[in-house]
Amino acid sequence: MLRLYDTIHGEVRDLVTRDPGRLSMYVCGPTVYDLPHLGHGRFTLVWDVARRWFTFRGLDVHFVSNITDIDDNIINRALREGTTESGVAQTYEDEWWAAMSLIGVARPDDVPHATQYVPEMVTLIESFLADDVAYVISDGVYFDTSRVSDYGLLAGQALDSLRAGARIEASEEKRSPLDFALWKFAKLGEPRWEAAFGAGRPGWHTECVVMSLGLLGNGFDLHCGGLDLKFPHHENERAQAVAAHRPFAQHWGHNGWVMVGDEKMSKSLGNFTSLTDLLARTDARAYRLLVIRSHYRSPIEVSPATIADAERALARLDSLARRFDLPALAGEMLVRQRDFDFTQQSEVLVHHVSELLDEDLNTPLAVAELFDAVSRANTLADQGKMTEARDLAVAVTVLFAALGLSVFSAVHASDDDDQLLVHARDQARSEGNWAEADRLRDELVTRGWIVEDSVEGTRIRRA
């Protein structure tokens, strides 16, 4: 049984699915008004890993993640740059998918865009107004949080204590500081959708509840996002579902922050690194390895040092693939356990790792187990037990692939001149002409290769 920490209950619980064998999963996606940063990178990696693991274990996962393509930040950016909102959204959505592709995050099964769901949102807001769960003030339509008796469930706080701590908001018209905008009336020149209660645009919290329920239906299984969405975003989604008398997500997952030094990386602190920048100068797999080396609910430290550490660890995995000449797995492809035949020894490894990952996605322990298996595979190979060694190495790469980490021999295309040098070196070595062999190695190194000898002859890979 797969188990996962649930935010509402505050404990690891069985991940019970609405339909046997099928998992419906919604992850709050980005608002596309800027380049993705490392925090986006982490949450997409964490839930991509979850999706992949659940899939590996045999679940038929329906994975939905939205794009918020209308929002104040988008409007502001369009104003500042003298372009259109849709232009801004398109630009940064393109950047988003480019980064996702580089980082190996598989495309969701459905990618709803907020602007495509406005009529459904209007209908929902109308029903709230009819039920007096929502009210209109000068700048928009607001949700009356006092109408949801268990408001604060996700935050683990009662309405009263939340209200006591709430800071003063700009609008004095709101019945409570906690009430949130369902709809913002359009000011002059702003994008607008017509509605009986006044032309405008939807609020963020309304978008996600409409899209998740719209695509996954009542009582879908799992709703995920970064820890900072727990409150108020997810709470407000939930409140709307409650007010609409629709069963909502049965299980909630939240991932931890990306830290810079001792501070959370965030837009408001301005201490963020764009994912796009990182990927331009680093093997994207290193970031995935860095992410899965710690638990998804823990904060992670991202710095040049921790990235470099992960890159070197990755090199160890790649050298295993190189040693056994293993094919690359993962990428867009989601691997499934049932598609592989494991030998008895490998089966033991798969079993151990599965136990760790099935229990709240304990990727750090799983990774430790896998690195341990790397050593064992190399030891077996050193002892000449190549068949056993290779079986274990294959299992390691399959399991990493199940986490979306593609392990491969990073041999990039070498041109004919390089190959001539390699052959010449093999020739020199077979003749015991060490001086010439060393000279040829130096030349290959100058050309940007790392040279390794093996029983099969000289092998080169990119430095």
Add this chain to the structure above:
RNA sequence: GGCGGCGUGGCCGAGCGGUUAGGCAGGGGCCUGCAAAGCCCCGUACUCCGGUUCGAAUCCGGACGCCGCCUCCA
């Protein structure tokens, strides 16, 4: 003010009462023509103070320090 989390060896990072986490870096050795890759050995950590226990990094109490949420944020 309310709620939650954290403090582990040079660094990252697990651990949920007793056993080697793992990675990276460092030292020694093996292998190798020399390297590289790989293998073996080594470090003996848990903020502090009490308590429970045969035994605590792990449970309880307290202190100190740090972080986050309650506002847009992944």
